Amino acid sequence: MKRLGPRVEQKVAQTTLWVMTLVTVGVLLFIIFFILRRGLPVLSLEFLTTNPADMGKAGGIFSTIVGMAALTALAILIAAPLGVGTAIYLTEYTWGGPVTRVIRFGAECLAGIPSIIFGLFGFILFVTKLKFGWSILSGGLTLAFMLLPTIIRTSEEAIKSVPPAYRTVSFSLGSTKWQTVTRVVLPSALPGIVTGIVLSVGRSIGETAATIFTAGSALRMPTSIFSSTRTMSVHFYILAREGISMSNAYGTAAILIIAILGINIMTYYLMNKFIRKYS
């Protein structure tokens, strides 16, 4: 076969990469467009603010929004401090010996476990053994465990990317290790850490398998963290799967997508403001 000239090669490569990008963006836009076209007509203030009625065939999705928010908030409240704390310990307080490697390897394995296994684990431990029942508490704890590896991993990367010279300077000016961590390392690593947490929020909002096992699928408004609840994704799954109401299912999906987009856009906006302030 005759070799192509470098100019032609360059053209071919550029075109191929362009097409690849186009396909990626195209698929994404198609999904969003597809969901929104079917979901948007259902949306109204009433849909958002009334509870589901008749198994979800009628009424809105208010209680599922509340359920999702409560579950995600609880999961992040538990997972974020634990994960960031672990990451700080692994990067700043160890020399990177075998113990660190085992912990890191463990966290990575945990990240690869399918969410339904986490659901089963949460069901056995929290719902039955600890007798929390199907509840926001069981679901939140389960989600927290599922999110931990991601938060540890992204926080670790963010902390490692802080220039080592910052630490040396901080120590040389008379700071303790903890002061160096809280005043120099964490502020510089914050954008990366927050990005990891936001990704986790998105994952937790979209999670279905782990929550259906642990938080249940009750449609009424939750009253405490011991109430069973149905998240929006579970609601969508049940509406579609059991053919209860396709239009309400798409309405729910549209809200899910808008919520995740909204959270991402807001975070990037806040992060940019933060970065501008500190650099």
Add this chain to the structure above:
Amino acid sequence: MTAVAIEVRGLSQYFGAVRKLNALDLDVRRNEILGIIGPARSGKSTFLCALNRLNDLVRGSRIEGTIVIDGRDIYAPDVDVVELRRKLGMVFATPVPLPRSIFENVAFGARLAGVRGRTKLDALVRDSLEKGGLWEEVKDRLATSALKLSGGQQQRLCLARILAVKPEFILLDEPTSGLDPISTMKIEDSLRKLKKDYTIILVTNNTKQAARVADRTAFFLNGDLVEVGPTAEIFTAPSDKRTDDYLRGRFG
């Protein structure tokens, strides 16, 4: 106060099995500028970081011998390392402003040391920047990011930043290696003025700089202290042939 501020006896610095300093004996006198010259990897920076125990941050760091500062063995088990580092401010080869405002950079160490109150900090920051020779250039933009300053300004900021901690000693590790001649001159001017209140150790790979500002000069080679003496003597009539060779540019 005695004339000798730092007394180093038989100092060897190890990192794991590697020895970087070989049984050094050296005195640093109060209110002098001691220049340390020598080729790359001769142990100059390692020596500075042994004095403020920054070497402790490196895994496997260990010393033999003693360093006595103001009559206290600084490697004794009851020594407060944080306290020690406040006493020996250090400026590094690359200026490292922290990603915050000019004001906050200067106030950083002082805040750690517990200085509180806006008026106190304002006065301290101004005083430190004046001593560091940067005040006139930045007084109207203390709130802007320190990363926006030029390299020479950043290095003077780093000098001001350690002055705000009120140290006794100033350790400088090739502070002007990345700077233009005018910035270098400004730093050297500041050092000459600071000498009356501080004891200064200036590591430099620019022998002319040592000749310009140091009262005494020490020559390091491969972790050994080859000789130390009054700067004029070292540069005109060194007692060791290796010093002469280095100063004439025969190696290094």
